[in-house]
Amino acid sequence: MAFDNDSDGELMSEINVTPLVDVMLVLLVVFIITAPLLSPQSLKINLPRTDAVQQQDKQKLFSLVVDARGNVELESQHVSDEALAALLHQRSAEPEFQLQIEADKAVPYGRIAELMALAQHAGVARLSFVSLAK
Numbered sequence: 001m002a003f004d005n006d007s008d009g010e011l012m013s014e015i016n017v018t019p020l021v022d023v024m025l026v027l028l029v030v031f032i033i034t035a036p037l038l039s040p041q042s043l044k045i046n047l048p049r050t051d052a053v054q055q056q057d058k059q060k061l062f063s064l065v066v067d068a069r070g071n072v073e074l075e076s077q078h079v080s081d082e083a084l085a086a087l088l089h090q091r092s093a094e095p096e097f098q099l100q101i102e103a104d105k106a107v108p109y110g111r112i113a114e115l116m117a118l119a120q121h122a123g124v125a126r127l128s129f130v131s132l133a134k
Contacts, residue, residue: 060096063130066115068106081118088122098126 064084065073072079074087091097099119103112119127 060091060094061098061100062091064099064101064115066101066103066107066111068104070107070111072115081114084115085118085122088119088124092123092125097124098128099124100128100130102130 062075065076067073072081072084074084079087088099101112101115116127
């Protein structure tokens with residue numbers, strides 16, 4: 001005969017999983033491609049522009065100024081990165097503490113990322129950036 005079954009006449013009872021695996025891989029690829037389109041960040045929306053609003057919270061705001069060369073001042077005092085880490089660690093224990101970073105637009109992003117990581121390791125929970133309103 002054309003079919004080669006076992007000699008005792010039993011049918012083959014194993015399931016062929018190859019088509020199931022093919023279908024699952026196709027579905028996985030479809031989900032990988034469509035998942036980024038579902039996130040809110042990927043939607044192309046135009047956010048409204050508003051006037052600057054004064055903050056009403058009673059928070060202790062500390063200003064961290066970064067000049068164009070990457071030098072750092074905390075509350076108008078030049079500090080090194082090590083001293084900044086120690087000061088932020090002391091101040092971050094206060095419940096209303098918030099760090100505001102005022103960085104020159106010529107400062108490389110890498111320097112800002114270093115300062116943000118330093119603040120995070122020091123325990124700063126509230127961090128904001130200061131910019132000019134248009």
